[in-house]
Structure formats: structure tokens, C-alpha cells
Amino acid sequence: MTHDSPTLHSRHRAVLPSWLSLYYERPLEITHGEGRYVWDAEGNRYLDFFGGILTTMTAHALPEVTKAVSEQAGRIIHTSTLYLSRPMVDLAERIAALSGIPDARVFFTTSGTEANDAALLLATTHRRSNQILAMRNSYHGRSFSSIGITGNASWSPTSLSPLQTLYVHGGVRSRGPYAHLGDGEYIAACVADLEDMLDQTAGGVAALIAEPIQGVGGFTAPPDGLYAAFREVLARRGILWISDEVQTGWGRTGEHFWGWQAHADNGPPDLLTFAKGIGNGMSIGGVVARAEVMDSLSANSISTFGGSPVTMAAGLANLNYLLEHDLQGNARRVGGLLIERLRAITARLDVVREVRGRGLMIGVEMVRPGTDERSPEAANLALEAARERGLLIGKGGQGGASLRIAPPMSLNVAEAEEGAELLAEALQEAQVKSTAS
Incomplete structure (x- = not known):
């Protein structure tokens, strides 16, 4: 069976409402997942830090x-x-x-x-x-x-x-x-x-x-x-x-x-x-x-x-x-580490106004560099850059200017570190492009 995402996107637009929004300039078709990872129709693997809008709570394809x-x-x-x-x-x-x-x-x-x-x-x-x-x-x-x-x-x-x-x-x-x-x-x-x-x-x-x-x-x-x-x-x-x-x-x-x-x-x-x-x-x-x-x-x-x-x-x-499996305790421990890691990463980026949240429910508010003005554009840049590096995140807030991070609650420390590194690169790219514009 072959997968043609551009054709699927055209079919989507032909029969579904225009207000049914899709992420990404090249919308993504997710075909399967396991644990905290998912794969798209082209075979690319992604670390899932959004869980289908906080819905895949424990893990993808959880056997139980x-x-x-x-x-x-x-x-x-x-x-x-x-x-x-x-x-x-x-x-x-x-x-x-x-x-x-x-x-x-x-x-x-x-x-x-x-x-x-x-x-x-x-x-x-x-x-x-x-x-x-x-x-x-x-x-x-x-x-x-x-x-x-x-x-x-x-x-x-x-x-x-x-x-x-x-x-x-x-x-x-x-x-x-x-x-x-x-x-x-x-x-x-x-x-x-x-x-x-x-x-x-x-x-x-x-x-x-x-x-x-x-x-x-x-x-x-x-x-x-x-x-x-x-x-x-x-x-x-x-x-x-x-x-x-x-x-x-x-x-x-x-x-x-x-x-x-x-x-x-x-x-x-x-x-x-x-x-x-x-x-x-x-x-x-x-x-x-x-x-x-x-x-x-x-x-x-x-x-x-x-x-x-x-x-x-x-x-x-x-x-x-x-x-x-005490996933609440895991959210507290691993989420706490992830929040502190993200705060350290973003301390030197003036495209990020705030890292907030608790547990595995973390928001990153994006602004126009050097101002307090919310920047949906910077959020979109970070969203796209994270996807290109193999990380899926969400966005929200007024105008869509905040990134939303909510992985499955079984996330382990190694995966949290991996995601933080990928997000650091994405935010740095958003910083450079936002400053240039």
C-alpha cells in the first residue's frame, strides 16, 4: 500500500471544512505509533510531545x-x-x-x-x-x-x-x-x-x-x-x-x-x-x-x-x-526536569517570553524579539522547525503564540532530554528567523 500525503491533503480540502485546521505547511499523515514515538506515511519517526492533543495519555499502542x-x-x-x-x-x-x-x-x-x-x-x-x-x-x-x-x-x-x-x-x-x-x-x-x-x-x-x-x-x-x-x-x-x-x-x-x-x-x-x-x-x-x-x-x-x-x-x-505505574509521579519527576531544562535553554532567547506549566503540561510563550508582543509567527517557525527535526509539539494561546508540550505520561528521562535538545534547536532557528524579519 502506498501513501501519497499531497494527494491526501487535496482530498481533505475537497471534502472537509475549510475551518478544520491542519498543522504544518506540508500536513502530516501519522500512520502508526509505539511508546512515545509515531511514524508518518513517508516512514519518518517523530518523538511525540503532544499526544494527539493530550489524549494519548499513557503510550501509543499500549498493549494493555x-x-x-x-x-x-x-x-x-x-x-x-x-x-x-x-x-x-x-x-x-x-x-x-x-x-x-x-x-x-x-x-x-x-x-x-x-x-x-x-x-x-x-x-x-x-x-x-x-x-x-x-x-x-x-x-x-x-x-x-x-x-x-x-x-x-x-x-x-x-x-x-x-x-x-x-x-x-x-x-x-x-x-x-x-x-x-x-x-x-x-x-x-x-x-x-x-x-x-x-x-x-x-x-x-x-x-x-x-x-x-x-x-x-x-x-x-x-x-x-x-x-x-x-x-x-x-x-x-x-x-x-x-x-x-x-x-x-x-x-x-x-x-x-x-x-x-x-x-x-x-x-x-x-x-x-x-x-x-x-x-x-x-x-x-x-x-x-x-x-x-x-x-x-x-x-x-x-x-x-x-x-x-x-x-x-x-x-x-x-x-x-x-x-x-504511578504515571502521576513520573509526570512530576520527568516533567519537573523538562521544565527546568527548557527554562535554562530559553533564558538566552528573547523570542521566548515565558516557560510555564507543571508536570507534563508545559507552555512556551513566543514574542517578537526585544518586545512583549505575542508572536504567532515565531510559534509557527518553532512548530515547523521542531517537526523537521523529528519532534511533534502543539500550539495555542492568544493568536496561537504559545507552544504546548504534553507528551505521554510514561515519558522517560532520556526521551525528555532528546526532546529538549530538539526543541532547543527549533527555538534557536525561530530566534534567528524572527530577528531577521
């Missing part, structure tokens, strides 16, 4: 997952939620216990977008309000409702929405009107802004939805404790807190199993959404909520594909592997 998928597919592939499903109940029990939410109920979807959409439905129904607090620079999916709470203009194609959204300060620590403040003062200023906004808002707000670390936003984050401080304000007013853990969940940040635990002074969120990594490539999303909130829907509902036997089997096998 592929075996579970194959065995379940050999029994039955689909039944729907109209019938009892042992794999769905098994995984729901594990996630409910891990969530930290008391009296938890779990509803499975097929994506993070759908999970956040379900959480918004639950919160607005429970609170009888369509008002939602969201963070500036946020991203929660591509459905009509989730676009309506997206605070990043690059990913928000319409201002129409079924929700009234109020955007709150705090998600981007190093930019904005409070960036010059210390962490304690920063949190106090954001809380004061939140209080002022709520005092001037008619009606009862349903919920705050927030990513503990903003994914598409470029791996930006507030100081630890911000959402705990917000929670005190919200709880007094009966407002729910939804923690969007689609990218931060399952130990990727290293220090905690969930991103919300960095803000855990006063307990877990009312709702938690998850997706991406739990399936290691299989389509799993979901929402966890305490029973009072989850059971507030008065109409019937089902999910045709959410909680399918094959995806649940994959999720169980993947979660077992992650816990048994």
Missing part, C-alpha cells in the same frame, strides 16, 4: 489497552445506555471514587465538548438560570453552548449563545491588569472583581466553569488557591463550581491527580468534567456531579455512544495502567 479493546470488541461492541453495562458501571465506580466529590454520579459522553455541554445543562437546570461565569482566555469545546463560554477569540466563531456569559479575571497570571501583583494580592484583586461583578448582576448565576490550567489558552494558570477563594464567594450565593479537567485530569500536572486539587482548601467542585487521556485515544468524556445536581433533570435522557462497552474497557485498562 489494545488487548482490552480487542477482547471487548470480540464479545460485543455496542449496546447503548438502555441496557445494563458492566464495563460502564466498573469505570463509573472507579471515577466516582477518584473524583473526591461526595455521593458522586457519573455520566459518560464521547468527548470533552459533550462533557462540558452536559455540565452546563445540569448546572443551568439545577439553578434555573442561564448565566455562566467563565474565565478570560478559556476554551471548553466546539458545541454551540461551549463556544458561548469560550474566552479566547481565536476559538469563538460566533457571539450567539443560549447562555449569558460573564468573563472573570484570573486565568492568566503573567498578563493583564493584575500581573504586577504578588500572588496573594493577585487573588484578592480577582476576588474583589468577582464580588463586584456579582453585585451588579441581575438574577442568580448558575455556575463558574474553569480550567485549572487553560489548555487551548496556552497552558496558562492562576496562582494556586484562586479557585478556592472564588469558591467561598460562590458558595455564599449558591453558585456551582464546574472544574473542566479535560486536559488537567488523571495526574498530568504531577503534583495532583486533578487540577482542582491545587485549589482545594474548601473541598472539591460541584461538577467535574473529563475526557481526552482517560481513553488513551478512545472516545471517552464525562461529567461527575453530586447526586443532587446530576439527578436534577426532569426529562428522560440517554447516550447512544457514551459509555460504550469498548471505550469503557479501554478506559479501565488505561486507568489501571496509569495507577499501577
